[in-house]
Amino acid sequence: MTTRLFPLLGLAALAKAATVTYDFSIDWVTANPDGMFERPTIGINGKWPLPIMEANVGDQVIVNAFNNLGDQATSLHFHGLYMNGSTHMDGPSQVTQCAIYPGSSFTYNFTVKQPGTYWYHSHTKGQYPDGLRAPFIIHDPNNPFKDMYDEELVLTVSDWYHDQMPGLLNFFISKANPTGAEPVPNSALLNETQNLTIPVEPERTYLFRMINMGAFAGQYVWFEGHNITILEVDGIYTQPAEADMIYLSAAQRCSFLLTTRNSTTENFPIVASMDTTLFDQLPEDLNYNVTGWLVYDSKEPLPEPAILYEDFDPFDDMTLIPWDNEPLLGEPDRIITLDVIMDNLGDGANYAFFNNITYVSPRVPSLYTALNAGELATDPRIYGEYTHPFVFEKDEIIELVINNIDSGRHPFHLHGRSFQAVWRSEEEAGTFEDSNVTSESFTPIPMKRDTIVLFPEGNLVLRFRADNPGVWLFHCHLEWHVQSGLIATFVEAPLELQKELVIPKNHIDACEAAGVPTVGNAAANLDYLDLTGQNMPPPPLPAGFTTKGIVAMVFSCISGILGVAVIAWYGFADVPKEEPSTIVAPGKAAGAEGGVVEGDGNGSGSGDDASSPTAQKETVVGTISNNGDDEITASGGGRDRVP
Amino acid sequence: MAVEVFSVPIFLVVFREALETVIIVSVLLAFLKQTLSGPSHQTVEDLNLHKKLVRQVWFGTALGLIICLVIGGSLIGVFYTVGSNKWDATELDYEGAFCLIASVIITVVGFALLRIGKMQEKWRVKLAAAMESPVRTGRFSFGGTMKRFFEKYAMFMLPFVTVLREGIEAIVFVAGVTFSAPATAVPLPVVVGLAVGGLVGWILYKSGSSTRLQVFLVISTCLLYLIAAGLFSRAVWSFEQQRWSRLLGGDVLETGSGAGSYDIDQSVWHVDCCSPYVNGGNGWGFFNALLGWTNSATYGSVISYNLYWLVVISAFFVLRFKEVKGHWPFMKAKSGGDVGVVSGAPQNSSGSVATGKGTTTTNVVAEK
Incomplete structure (x- = not known):
């Protein structure tokens, strides 16, 4: 049993903006968090789990990342941070930067302007489930709830694979997996371990900052014997809302208050249960639950969690009301409809599509294309068809309609902002267009967050104002679907970007080290409308x-x-008459040619007389040429000929 | 065709065996009629003997038939109740193997079927020889008792042994073919095969016309070879599909006939419709059984199909060459001693069919 807590430094006391610097050497360590299998894991500075990043609102954060992996490129995405004015620090490789190649360094330098619970993770080639993931907490000196709790704790849930992502991805996107069945995790983890114990004191209120850092599995979370009060989702303060169970999809966060009981006679299980509806099949040996305990008294036993027999009924995040009471954004300037489709391409593998496009990385990071294209930067074509680009003008109100044609849950994440979740249908409601819902039905004060679950065969409507120039991905946060192409690229106010953004030399150096071009369109052509040579997905199935x-x-x-x-x-x-000379083998039972000839209707008695017209022929009858038939004619067997 | 109830290969195999049996029986009956009830044999003794022997013929035929049906029925029954469940995991491998066996059997049977018209003459010769034999002494290798028994009951033994032999042959063939077809597809073609075989044999016996029979035989043989080609191709396809299924770990069922139900790298064509296997085939199963249609052709299945035909065509040319020239191609002409080793096809008795109209007489010419 491991006790691994993430106590926070309480930087909230500091009022002045500071510079917080992290020097990260990203390298391989071994880890065995579920006690079942030791495996290479991506650590930082020789350690895993990774350090929690912390800062105050207004701080400048500098991360000097050195790739010491040796065999894999990497990058860091600071999930949920708006990166206003610093889109080039957002982290997805081939979008806002080149991947950091082994032996290269890369400096992320940005100012955090928003409070809340975030996390950082690799945004290169489905890498973060191999370990490169950790919380990023931004404290708020003006937290409206700061007087409501005594202590802050960070609690992560995640899924864990014993195999490494490159191998799993090779299988996942292959003709051997035509249904696109996502690999099923081997374990669930709490704070990247199992059997976590959290010592608590009675009658005390804790602020839990909970993050699902998993690759795939959404998780139901509940604390036996305790209710919780939700205060924040994905960095957005909410009106306090009571809940007894929450659902966190991959990449979602939730802060909540938990007030302990007044007696210390009992300890209480904390249970996180992976959403098994996501799994193509449920391996018999999979424990899809992970348990931790609120430990009031370490001398008391740690009880087994009660088994829940009824269906899980988690808190509906759509009912949350943002603390700032921001009303529904006005009628959109632009409506973008994206249908989520899974289908097979010509290599036999299963891919994920927004409409008819599965994402393929451009040859030049899209941001660099936007910065170098001049006036053409507003033409989506230059970003390449397969980055699925949409170009927004500054301050346009965008409505995103997402229809799930697929039968799975998809947590959609938008980089660079939170969105208003103005409508979400139940499961199997069909497309938004078909469901006859109008904007009158939209929530007047919509919930806001940056990652939201779209239900199976349901639909979802999001609104946001394009007030953050940059290049932002909109994608499913199931890491498998990131790799199978469920991504669109939003290019926001590129002309503004050209005016204000300068790419640091350090970033360009990373591209040089990786051999990635930094100018040109998606095909790295300087004639920006000439896309010949762009990266493309496999052709459709014939x-x-x-x-x-x-x-x-x-x-x-x-x-x-x-x-x-x-x-x-x-x-x-006709079977020809054989030459007489060929049929008689003296002394042998030859192939009886012409041996039987009928007369002309007059019965001429038993067949021992020689009255046939063909009598002149030399004929041997008796043993038929078919050697195998001899036993039938047993009475005549073995004879050379009939006299 | 929701449930496959009629396996064409089984029908043809049973038909062929039934026809052969009927021919033999008819030859026997004709022989008896001619020897014992012809114009020159009008004595009561002869007539009684004729009656007795005719009864022997029918009794032998019936007994042989019953034994065959019992053996065949129980064999196939046991096979389906005991065996089939154990094969699920490697079902396609088995299916492939059985398709292959069925294909080979049909191919071999087919050659014989084309020359079945000569069967009548062949059997007349045999019978004559059999009837002749008691005259000879000293060269008979069976024991004396056996010999006498056989002599006495020759008219029973001949059809009995014949039916038994043809029947067991049919069972083996049918068994080989059935494994590539569901159990439900077995009974009907067996019954129909027996009936049609009997009918055709009877017509042949009555009319003595072999021309129409020849047409019938050629058509059915062509069908048989089309089926065999399809089976051969399907055998290869099944082996490939089993490998694919293994790679997918069983998910191949989930994919129905759509993407992922086949290996794209091996695919020559694939249409999502028209699968002979999904939902009972919906009639495409018939095309699959008859012509080897598949909605998902692979390099293996296409090449094997064409290769099969290449081999069969070549074999027929070679056989024809042999028939005409009397020796195998690229070999020196030999004396005719080894005629007829090829695939049991009757090679003898040329020249007698054409004139076989309304004949009842069997003359055995044995002069030198």
Whole structure:
């Protein structure tokens, strides 16, 4: 049993903006958080779990990241931070930067302007589930709830794989996995471990900052014997809301108050249970729950959690009201409808699509294309069809309609902002268009967050104001679907970006080290409208009969017809009379040619007389040429000839 | 065709065996009629003997048939109740193996079927030889008792042994073919095969016309080879599909006939519709059984299909060459001693069919 707590420094006391610097050497360590399997894991400065990043609102944060992995490129995304004015520090590789190659350094330098619970993780090639993920807490000196709690604790839930992502991804996106079944985690973790104990004191109120840092599994979380009061989701303060169970999808966060009981006679389980509806199959040996305990008295036993037999009924985050009471944004200037589709491409593998496009990284990071394209930066074509680009003008109100054609849950995350979640349907409600919902039905004060769950075959409507120039990804935060292409690129006010943004030399150096071009369109062409050579997904599956199919079919038909013709020819052919000389093998039972000839209707008695017209022939009758038949004619067997 | 109830290969195999049996029986009956009830044999003794022997023929036929049905029925029954469940995991491998066996069997049977018209003559010769034999002494290798028994009951033993032999052959063939078809597809074609075989044999016996029979035989043989080609191709396809299924870990069922139900790297064509396997085939199963249609062709299945035909066509040319020239291609002409080793096809008795109209007489010419 491991006790691993993340006590916070309480920087909230500091009022002045400071510079917080982290020197991260990203390298391989071994870890065995579920006690079942030791595996290489991506650590920082030789350690895993990773350090929690902390800062105050207004602080400048500098992360000097050195890639010491040796065999994998990496990058860091600071999940949930708006990165206003610093879109180039957002982290996704080939979007706002080049991946940091082994042996390269990269400096992230940004000012945090928002309070709340965030996290940082790799945003390169589905890498973070291998370990590169940790909380990032931004304290708020003006926290409206600061007097309501005595202590802050960070609690993460996550899923854990024993295999490493590159191998799992090779399987996931392959013809051997045509249904796109996502690998099922081997364990669930609390604070990157199991059997976590959290010592608590009675009658005390704790602020839990909870983060799902998993790759795939959403998690139901509850504290036996305690209710919780939600105060923040994804960095957005909310009106306090009581709950007994919450659901956190991958990448979602939730802060809540938990007030302890007044007696110390009992300890209470904390349970996180992976959402098994996401799993294609449920391995028999999988424990999809992870348990920790609120420990009032370490001498008391740690009870097994009670088994819940009824369906989980987690708190509905759509009912939350933001603390700032921001009303529904006005009628949108632009409506973008994205249908979530899973389908197979010509390599037989399963891919994820927004409408008919599965994301493929451009050759030049999209941000660099935007900065170098001049006036053409507002033309979505230059970002390449397969980055699925949308270009917004400054301060446009955008409405995103997302229809889930797929039967799975998808947590959608928008970089660079929170959005208003103005409508979310139940499961299997069909498309938004078909459900006849109008903006009158939208929540007047919509919940805001940066990652939201879209239900199976349901729909979702989000609104936001394009007031943050930059290049931002909108994607499903199931790491599998990031790799299978469920991503769109929002290019926001690129002309403004060109005026204010300068890419640090350090970033360009990273591109040089990686051999990635930094100018040109998505195809790295300087003629920005010439996309020849852009990265593309595999072609679609061939539909029915292609040329080779037709050729094969024609050949097969010809073969069949020829074969039938030959058989008919053989079948109708008269068996020729053989030359007499060839039929008689003296002393042998030869192939009895012409041995039987009928007369012309007059019964001529038993067959021992020689009255046949063909009597002149030399004929041997007796043993038929078919050797296998001899036993039938047993009475005549073994005879050379009939006299 | 929701449930497959009629396996064409089984029908053809049963038909062929039934026809052969009927031919033999008819030859026997004709022989008896001619020898014992012809114009020159009008004595009561002869007539009684004729009656007795005819009864022997029918009794032998019936007994042989019953034994065959019992053996065959129980064999196939046991096979389906005991065996089939254990194969699920490697079902396609088994299916492939059985398709292959069925294909080979049909291919071999088919050659014989084309020359079945000559069967009548062949059997007349045999029978004559059998009837002749008691005259000879000293060369008979069976024991004396056995010999006498056989002589006495030759008219029973001949059809009995024949039916038994043809029947067991049919069972083996049918068994080989059935494994590639569901159990429900077995009974009907067996019954129909027996009936049609009997009918055709009877017509042949009555009319003595072999021309129409020849047409019938050629058509059915062509069908048989089309089926065999399809089976051969399906065997290869099944082996490939089993490998694919193993790679997918069972998910292949989840994919129905859509993407992922086949290996794109092996695919020559694939249409999501028209699968002969999904939902009982919806009639496409018929095309699959008859012509080897598949909605998802692979390099293996296409190449094997064409290769099969190449081999069969070549084999027929070779056989024809042999028939005409009397020796195998690329080999020196030999004396005819080894005629007829090929696939049990009757090679003898040329030249006698054409004139076989309304004949009842069997003359055995044995002069030198």
